[in-house]
Amino acid sequence: MARDFYDALGVSRDADRSDIQRAYRKLARTHHPDVNKEPGAEERFKEISEAYDVLSDPEQRTRYDAFGEDFRRVSPDVDPAQYRQSRARAGAGAGPAGGGSRWSGGSAGGGVPFDMGDDVDLEDLLGGIFGGGGRRRAGWGPIPGSDVEAEVEVSVEDAYRGTHRSLTIDAPGGPRTLEVDIPAGVVDGQRIRLRGQGSSGSGGADAGDLYLIARIAPHPRYRVTGRDVHTRLPLAPWEAALGAQVRIDTPGGPATVTVPAGTSSGRRLRLRGRGLPNPRGKPGDLYAEAQIKVPSSLSEKEERLFEELRSVSTFDPRSAP
Amino acid sequence: MSTPTSYALGRPYRLSLDSYARLSGVHPDLVRRFLALGLLEVTKDSRGDLWFDPTQVRALARIQRLHLDLRLAYSALGLVTDLLDRVSELENAQRRQPREGGPRWT
Numbered sequence: 001m002a003r004d005f006y007d008a009l010g011v012s013r014d015a016d017r018s019d020i021q022r023a024y025r026k027l028a029r030t031h032h033p034d035v036n037k038e039p040g041a042e043e044r045f046k047e048i049s050e051a052y053d054v055l056s057d058p059e060q061r062t063r064y065d066a067f068g069e070d071f072r073r074v075s076p077d078v079d080p081a082q083y084r085q086s087r088a089r090a091g092a093g094a095g096p097a098g099g100g101s102r103w104s105g106g107s108a109g110g111g112v113p114f115d116m117g118d119d120v121d122l123e124d125l126l127g128g129i130f131g132g133g134g135r136r137r138a139g140w141g142p143i144p145g146s147d148v149e150a151e152v153e154v155s156v157e158d159a160y161r162g163t164h165r166s167l168t169i170d171a172p173g174g175p176r177t178l179e180v181d182i183p184a185g186v187v188d189g190q191r192i193r194l195r196g197q198g199s200s201g202s203g204g205a206d207a208g209d210l211y212l213i214a215r216i217a218p219h220p221r222y223r224v225t226g227r228d229v230h231t232r233l234p235l236a237p238w239e240a241a242l243g244a245q246v247r248i249d250t251p252g253g254p255a256t257v258t259v260p261a262g263t264s265s266g267r268r269l270r271l272r273g274r275g276l277p278n279p280r281g282k283p284g285d286l287y288a289e290a291q292i293k294v295p296s297s298l299s300e301k302e303e304r305l306f307e308e309l310r311s312v313s314t315f316d317p318r319s320a321p
Numbered sequence: 322m323s324t325p326t327s328y329a330l331g332r333p334y335r336l337s338l339d340s341y342a343r344l345s346g347v348h349p350d351l352v353r354r355f356l357a358l359g360l361l362e363v364t365k366d367s368r369g370d371l372w373f374d375p376t377q378v379r380a381l382a383r384i385q386r387l388h389l390d391l392r393l394a395y396s397a398l399g400l401v402t403d404l405l406d407r408v409s410e411l412e413n414a415q416r417r418q419p420r421e422g423g424p425r426w427t
Contacts, residue, residue: 022357
């Protein structure tokens with residue numbers, strides 16, 4: 001693996017075993033694919049596990065410190081005594097490179113090693129969920145991989161028409177690019193399942209699934225709830241008072257709304273079926289909310305006409321309930 | 322003339338390993354085991370001494386309760402406490418959201 005093992009665990013090179021184990025435990029449980037659904041989590045978990053496998057074993061750690069990344073390829077003749085020891089340890093038990101059952105307490109040199117009680121099983125839960133990660137688990141059959149979730153943001157227009165995306169996700173074998181069709185009428189929070197694209201299984205078992213969670217991107221004009229689309233409909237005072245046919249943009253293209261006479265701000269006009277389409281049933285509706293706008297500056301004539309309207313009209317907007 | 326110096330205005334209230342263990346009612350070796358399992362937050366100074374925030378007394382009490390009452394292994398408790406924290410964070414966030422908080426402009 002390209003990354004330095006100490007970097008992977010976020011510890012300094014002079015960290016003691018207790019520090020290394022603490023860092024590993026915390027990272028492993030936040031990046032385990034059953035806890036963390038992000039696509040890169042499996043990759044990161046394997047990296048952490050491999051780093052811990054090496055650094056938790058004093059012999060392997062010494063060789064890693066001495067020989068660096070390629071320490072496994074260095075000929076055993078370089079340091080035969082150490083090499084023999086590490087071989088003997090690796091073959092001795094099923095634990096992770098022999099590091100499971102003894103612990104040195106405390107900081108460098110000061111602690112007394114002690115055995116763990118029977119109630120603490122160090123290899124439970126988080127240890128070696130994956131096959132090829134350097135951890136061996138005897139006695140387990142094939143275990144399917146866990147599911148992974150990723151979010152994909154689509155615009156309101158793309159949600160209306162459907163779209164095509166190519167996504168790159170981090171995977172243990174290197175980044176993988178997926179071509180995904182996002183169907184028309186996808187709603188916010190909808191999960192799109194891509195079978196077999198999740199974490200890889202161990203022992204020849206199936207991989208988990210990748211779930212893409214659709215998120216409708218914020219839009220300057222539209223607000224989407226479910227399949228219904230809400231938008232604002234700016235109106236001139238006379239259009240609102242007298243009624244009008246107004247052109248309005250919808251996700252599916254322009255449409256015409258009939259504004260009834262006597263429309264006040266806040267009134268919602270429904271355009272049935274002009275919301276997001278539904279592949280299995282009725283499409284959503286489009287709601288246009290009337291908003292009366294007035295010119296910020298009036299011409300002389302406009303002002304005169306408004307003043308005339310004021311003197312003629314008996315309408316009091318504040319008297320109505 | 323004057324050498325620039327910077328001192329912390331107040332010394333943070335922290336517990337040494339021994340006083341932490343005494344307050345929590347456990348042996349310091351058990352605290353070290355918890356540390357190795359990543360169950361507690363700790364800071365290490367330049368001399369290698371361990372210092373605990375007082376909040377960690379409650380954290381250890383929760384670990385002991387879960388271990389004794391539900392017979393959970395210590396090694397499992399890191400995950401369990403992480404998840405419990407996540408659940409309560411989400412529950413808090415959900416409670417803070419208005420129930421029928423008008424439509425969201427997206």
